[in-house]
Amino acid sequence: MNISIEFYASLMKYLPPGQSRFRRDIKIEDGLLLNRLIESYHISPAEAHIVLVNGNYVNAEQRESRELAEGDVVSIWPPVAGG
Amino acid sequence: MNPEQKERFARHIRLPQIGEKGQQAILDASALIVGVGGLGSPAAMYLAAAGIGKLVLSDYDIVETSNLQRQIIHREAAVGEHKVESGRQTVRALNPRCEVDVISYQLEGDELKRVVSSVDIVLDCCDNYPTRFDVNRACVATVTGAAIRLEGQIMNYQPAANSACYQCLYTHAYGAEESCELEGVLGPVVGVIGTMQALQALLILAGQGEAMVNRLLLFDAYAMEWQAVTLSKNPGCPACAKT
Ligand SMILES: [Zn+2]
Numbered sequence: 001m002n003i004s005i006e007f008y009a010s011l012m013k014y015l016p017p018g019q020s021r022f023r024r025d026i027k028i029e030d031g032l033l034l035n036r037l038i039e040s041y042h043i044s045p046a047e048a049h050i051v052l053v054n055g056n057y058v059n060a061e062q063r064e065s066r067e068l069a070e071g072d073v074v075s076i077w078p079p080v081a082g083g
Numbered sequence: 084m085n086p087e088q089k090e091r092f093a094r095h096i097r098l099p100q101i102g103e104k105g106q107q108a109i110l111d112a113s114a115l116i117v118g119v120g121g122l123g124s125p126a127a128m129y130l131a132a133a134g135i136g137k138l139v140l141s142d143y144d145i146v147e148t149s150n151l152q153r154q155i156i157h158r159e160a161a162v163g164e165h166k167v168e169s170g171r172q173t174v175r176a177l178n179p180r181c182e183v184d185v186i187s188y189q190l191e192g193d194e195l196k197r198v199v200s201s202v203d204i205v206l207d208c209c210d211n212y213p214t215r216f217d218v219n220r221a222c223v224a225t226v227t228g229a230a231i232r233l234e235g236q237i238m239n240y241q242p243a244a245n246s247a248c249y250q251c252l253y254t255h256a257y258g259a260e261e262s263c264e265l266e267g268v269l270g271p272v273v274g275v276i277g278t279m280q281a282l283q284a285l286l287i288l289a290g291q292g293e294a295m296v297n298r299l300l301l302f303d304a305y306a307m308e309w310q311a312v313t314l315s316k317n318p319g320c321p322a323c324a325k326t
Binding site for chain 2: 008009010012021022046049050052055056057059075077078079080081082083
């Protein structure tokens with residue numbers, strides 16, 4: 001099935017090759033769990049600080065059981081504390 | 084409000100969302116700016132220009148040449164001065180009616196709690212987790228900004244609205260803080276985030292903070308994308324969860 005991933009800021013380096021600076025359309029197996037998707041790009045839990053599916057925040061606990069669906073857009077942001 | 088103030092703040096007063104009532108609330112308000120660097124520069128300047136009654140500037144750093152590319156409250160002539168003294172001069176030049184207190188050493192522990200509790204709103208413009216956690220735990224309306232490289236985040240804590248707090252999202256320190264010194268930062272990125280902090284603070288002070296309760300804004304300048312996220316209170320929050 002088809003979904004889109006968006007890796008922002010310092011996480012862009014984990015994107016597979018492609019055109020956009022932050023977004024890729026990818027194919028995944030049906031029902032893949034959100035955390036398995038994140039792990040498959042070697043993004044650590046600390047780096048995947050803010051995870052959204054279709055713009056809605058999914059907390060760390062929910063990521064373990066959240067099944068992805070056709071057309072989902074998964075956005076991931078790192079923590080930022082500097083200034 | 085006297086005629087001089089009515090003229091000076093006419094463009095605010097003209098806005099139905101602010102009006103004389105909102106402007107008066109801003110004139111009567113005090114704010115603590117924690118960190119007079121890249122974020123604190125525009126935050127302090129916009130609050131002073133907007134007529135805030137009193138600013139407390141807190142920072143223990145000295146102005147360095149490498150700050151000038153982004154910390155626009157500091158002028159080249161201020162290199163070597165305390166940031167809070169340099170900040171006070173710029174603020175007073177913008178608006179002599181704004182009272183300015185400065186704290187030129189590390190604000191921590193009971194004193195931090197006391198100073199935070201003495202103001203109406205806090206703008207957390209610092210660069211490290213321990214200070215952010217301490218400010219958050221003092222439980223006063225706070226607008227928190229963070230930025231580095233080409234990315235930034237803004238969130239706010241409105242205890243009166245029982246909103247999610249900073250530690251609902253940042254439950255613990257996520258590794259060592261990355262510093263702008265090591266990582267770099269494009270000047271206007273801190274300008275955008277610090278300005279947004281001032282904007283949110285003014286709306287909260289004017290009684291218009293409702294739309295930003297539980298709202299986290301994420302900014303990626305390289306992608307040129309913003310994302311707005313709705314948070315909820317974290318039942319496991321180390322700061323605000325009821326035990
Ligand atoms: Zn909390």
